[in-house]
Every structure is written in structure tokens, then in C-alpha cells.
Amino acid sequence: MARPREFDETAAVEKAMHAFWAHGYEATSTQDLCEATGLGRSSVYNTFSSKKALFRRSLEHYTGTRLDKRQAILDGPGTAAERLAAVLDSAIEDDADERRRGCLVVNTLAELGVPDDEVGTALQADTDRNLTMFAECVREGVLDASLRDGLDPAEVAEFLLSTTSGLRVMARRGTSRRSMHAVADLALSAITR
Amino acid sequence: MARPREFDETAAVEKAMHAFWAHGYEATSTQDLCEATGLGRSSVYNTFSSKKALFRRSLEHYTGTRLDKRQAILDGPGTAAERLAAVLDSAIEDDADERRRGCLVVNTLAELGVPDDEVGTALQADTDRNLTMFAECVREGVLDASLRDGLDPAEVAEFLLSTTSGLRVMARRGTSRRSMHAVADLALSAITR
DNA sequence: CTGATTTTGAACTGACCGATACATAACTGG
DNA sequence: CCAGTTATGTATCGGTCAGTTCAAAATCAG
Numbered sequence: 001m002a003r004p005r006e007f008d009e010t011a012a013v014e015k016a017m018h019a020f021w022a023h024g025y026e027a028t029s030t031q032d033l034c035e036a037t038g039l040g041r042s043s044v045y046n047t048f049s050s051k052k053a054l055f056r057r058s059l060e061h062y063t064g065t066r067l068d069k070r071q072a073i074l075d076g077p078g079t080a081a082e083r084l085a086a087v088l089d090s091a092i093e094d095d096a097d098e099r100r101r102g103c104l105v106v107n108t109l110a111e112l113g114v115p116d117d118e119v120g121t122a123l124q125a126d127t128d129r130n131l132t133m134f135a136e137c138v139r140e141g142v143l144d145a146s147l148r149d150g151l152d153p154a155e156v157a158e159f160l161l162s163t164t165s166g167l168r169v170m171a172r173r174g175t176s177r178r179s180m181h182a183v184a185d186l187a188l189s190a191i192t193r
Numbered sequence: 194m195a196r197p198r199e200f201d202e203t204a205a206v207e208k209a210m211h212a213f214w215a216h217g218y219e220a221t222s223t224q225d226l227c228e229a230t231g232l233g234r235s236s237v238y239n240t241f242s243s244k245k246a247l248f249r250r251s252l253e254h255y256t257g258t259r260l261d262k263r264q265a266i267l268d269g270p271g272t273a274a275e276r277l278a279a280v281l282d283s284a285i286e287d288d289a290d291e292r293r294r295g296c297l298v299v300n301t302l303a304e305l306g307v308p309d310d311e312v313g314t315a316l317q318a319d320t321d322r323n324l325t326m327f328a329e330c331v332r333e334g335v336l337d338a339s340l341r342d343g344l345d346p347a348e349v350a351e352f353l354l355s356t357t358s359g360l361r362v363m364a365r366r367g368t369s370r371r372s373m374h375a376v377a378d379l380a381l382s383a384i385t386r
Numbered sequence: 387c388t389g390a391t392t393t394t395g396a397a398c399t400g401a402c403c404g405a406t407a408c409a410t411a412a413c414t415g416g
Numbered sequence: 417c418c419a420g421t422t423a424t425g426t427a428t429c430g431g432t433c434a435g436t437t438c439a440a441a442a443t444c445a446g
Contacts, residue, residue, distance in 0.1 A: 002392035003442040024304050026219030030434055040395055041435080047393095051434065100306060109365045110303030111217050113293060127366055155375040158368065162376045166359030172302045173320055175351065182348040183355045190383035195422035196412040223404055234405080235424055244404065 009047060010061075012037040017058035021104045024111050025055055056118045062104045063126040067133075074133055080141025081192045084134075084160065088184040091164045092177055099177075103168035131157045138191075147191050156191055163187040202240060203254075205230040210251035214297045217304050218248055249311045255297045256319040260326075267326055273334025274385045277327075277353065281377040284357045285370055292370075296361035324350045331384075340384050349384055356380040 019028050019036035030051055034041055048054040073086045093099040101107075105126055114120040134157035141147030147156075167180055212221050212229040223244055227234055241247040266279045286292040294300075298319055307313040327350035334340030340349075360373055 107303040110300040158372045159376045159379045162359035162363050165362040166355035169358040170355050179351045183352045186352045186383050190379050
């Protein structure tokens with residue numbers, strides 16, 4: 001055919017993702033992206049078309065891996081309440097530097113809102129999947145009696161998503177893990193028996 | 194003395210604040226700030242020194258007015274639980290367009306983190322004042338028996354600040370007021386009797 | 387080896403960035 | 417009315433922005 005790529009596309013997306021995650025969309029220049037990925041400008045534009053498009057790819061890579069991890073926890077062992085506690089726990093990062101970066105989705109929502117383009121679509125899709133996963137687990141929790149009776153799955157899903165978002169903002173503030181755990185415990189106490 | 198200002202400084206800060214609030218720090222250019230305030234470049238730089246300094250002024254204007262409003266609610270009538278409910282309510286903006294902008298503090302935290310400059314200092318000060326106000330109200334709530342016994346005021350303050358931050362992120366997502374109210378009610382149910 | 391196809395690197399594009407220089411305008415104390 | 421001082425408007429600064437151009441390099445089918 002023709003000259004083959006000298007780099008792995010997914011690896012490049014992942015490196016770009018970390019650059020965007022660390023500095024935000026606007027503050028990450030195309031030059032930064034070249035240095036982060038190790039690619040030349042031509043390769044970046046030839047492969048990803050534009051900064052916005054590369055950001056969308058980065059965002060989707062982030063949401064994809066993150067949602068899979070969350071799904072794995074929710075599909076794991078234990079009562080629904082225990083699994084939800086594990087999800088909140090996983091949102092409380094161990095590494096201090098990573099914690100300071102917060103969540104790429106929350107950071108993007110705050111910086112860009114939900115723009116009227118593919119980035120907005122990706123953000124909306126992430127929200128929807130999170131709400132669906134949480135709501136399903138809440139239904140299971142009512143059945144296995146680890147959660148209270150009469151809870152509205154959709155409402156509690158919003159509550160849990162709001163709680164994880166709040167935790168990520170706390171992380172950005174530099175709040176200690178201890179305080180974040182206390183917050184997670186209080187939130188769970190609202191829905192557990 | 195000399196030639197007098199042709200504009201009101203506080204009014205200019207407020208207009209700049211709205212520009213930063215709507216588009217974020219990085220995406221708001223000095224040109225945007227000139228147009229938003231109605232000032233020429235010279236006047237902007239003569240008065241505020243730099244974009245960063247004007248942002249700091251804008252942020253402090255935002256936090257000042259917002260904290261005063263919150264303090265007024267917490268100093269108002271009703272049980273502590275009722276006053277906390279009123280604070281959460283006030284974080285659920287009525288106007289749909291304003292709601293979409295979220296909170297300038299949360300947006301800034303997400304975009305810039307807590308930078309090692311006066312902006313970071315202002316963000317930290319806002320966090321501290323919020324936590325102090327909430328903790329004090331929680332202490333009152335334990336005394337007036339509208340909140341549960343044995344609550345740790347500092348922990349609950351973090352929980353409430355996390356909840357308001359989460360609500361602001363939901364607002365950025367475009368979540369309905371109805372869902373936001375459901376979230377606020379669930380959060381309160383964790384600490385009320 | 388050749389020709390078609392694609393990637394790559396380097397130089398470059400016009401536009402815009404935050405910030406400044408400076409002449410002129412507007413004011414006040416003397 | 418003038419000297420001193422500050423505010424303003426215009427033009428401009430060097431630098432960086434996202435994105436493009438284009439020739440050289442690398443590959444493979446024939």
C-alpha cells in the first residue's frame with residue numbers, strides 16, 4: 001500500500017488525554033499535544049484532523065475506560081449498597097497528584113459546558129450511561145434490601161452522579177481523602193438501611 | 194488632581210465577571226473584556242494591570258456577593274435544617290440560561306485547579322468561609338434538634354459544600370430543576386431527623 | 387526497479403494573544 | 417491660564433495560536 005504509521009494511534013490518544021486532563025482544553029496548545037504525543041504537527045493533523053477532534057477522541061477514551069471500570073465494580077460481588085460504596089471509593093483517588101487533576105468529564109463540563117458539537121454529545125452520552133448504571137444498581141439494592149424501600153432509581157442515580165461530581169470538585173480543591181470518605185459515607189447513609 | 198475616570202470600577206468588574214463566568218478564564222480574551230466592560234485597552238490595563246488581576250477581582254466580586262447572600266440565608270429565620278434547605282434551594286437557579294453557566298468558583302476550580310497565586314488564595318478563602326458557615330449552622334442544628342445527634346460539623350460542612358458543588362455541575366450538564374431538587378432533598382435527608 | 391500512495395518533518399500562514407508606547411484629552415491646584 | 421497629573425484612544429509590539437503547504441522519506445504492488 002503505502003508508508004506505514006510510526007506510532008500507535010490509541011497510545012497517542014491516551015497521551016493527548018493526559019495533556020488535556022492536566023491543563024484543560026483551552027490551555028493545551030497544539031504544540032503541547034505534539035510534545036505530549038511525540039508526534040509531528042503533520043502526523044497529528046493527518047491523523048486527528050483538528051484539536052477539537054483530538055479532544056473528542058481523548059474524552060471518549062477517558063469516558064470509555066472509566067465507565068468500564070465503574071461497570072465492573074457494579075457487576076462485582078456484594079450487596080448493591082456495598083457496590084455503590086465501592087464506586088464512591090474508587091472516585092477518591094489514592095495518588096495525591098492524580099486527585100488534584102479531578103475528573104476530565106467534570107473539568108470539561110465546567111470549562112466548556114455542553115457544547116453543541118460532538119464533544120457535547122460525548123458528555124451527554126457519558127451522563128446517560130452513568131445514570132443508567134446507577135439506576136439499575138439502585139433497583140437491585142431495593143430488591144436485595146441493602147437500600148431503603150421506596151427509593152426512586154432515577155432520582156437516586158442523579159444523586160449518586162451529583163455526589164461523585166462533588167467529590168471530584170473537592171479533589172480539585174485539594175480536600176483530604178479523609179474528608180472525602182466522610183462525605184461519601186454521609187451520602188450513602190441517605191439511601192442505605 | 195487629574196483627569197477623572199469616565200466609568201465605575203465596580204460596574205466594570207461586574208461586567209468582566211459575567212464575561213469570565215460565561216466563557217471561562219482562558220477562552221475570555223482581553224478584547225472580549227474590553228467589549229464587555231465598554232472600556233478601551235488602556236483603561237483596562239491602567240486600572241487592573243493584567244488579565245489575571247482583573248480575573249482575580251472578578252472572582253472576589255463573585256465570591257463576596259455570593260457568600261453574603263448565603264450568610265444572609267443562614268442568619269435568617271427557621272430551624273438550621275430549614276436554613277440549609279434554603280441554601281441548597283438557592284443553588285438551584287431559576288433562570289435556565291444562568292443555570293447553564295453553573296458556578297464561577299466551581300468552573301474556575303475545574304479549569305485552573307487551585308493555582309499558586311492570588312487566584313488560588315481567593316478560591317481557598319471562599320472554600321474556608323463556606324466550610325465555616327456550614328459548620329456553624331450544623332452546630333446550631335444539633336442544638337435546635339432539627340439535625341441528627343452526633344454529626345461532626347466539619348464533616349457535614351464538607352458534605353454540604355460537596356453537595357452544592359455537585360448541584361452546580363449538574364446545572365452545567367443541563368439537568369432539570371426537578372432532578373436537582375430531588376438531589377438536594379436526598380442530601381438533606383442524610384442529616385435531618 | 388518503478389510508480390502509486392501515504393507519512394513525516396520543517397517551514398510557513400494569517401489571525402489573534404496579552405501587553406505596551408505614546409500622543410492627546412480632560413481635569414485640578416496654583 | 418498654566419503646570420502637573422491622570423485617563424483615554426490608537427497604533428503597535430513580539431509571541432503564540434490553530435492549521436496548511438510541500439517536498440522528502442518510506443512503504444508496497446507490479
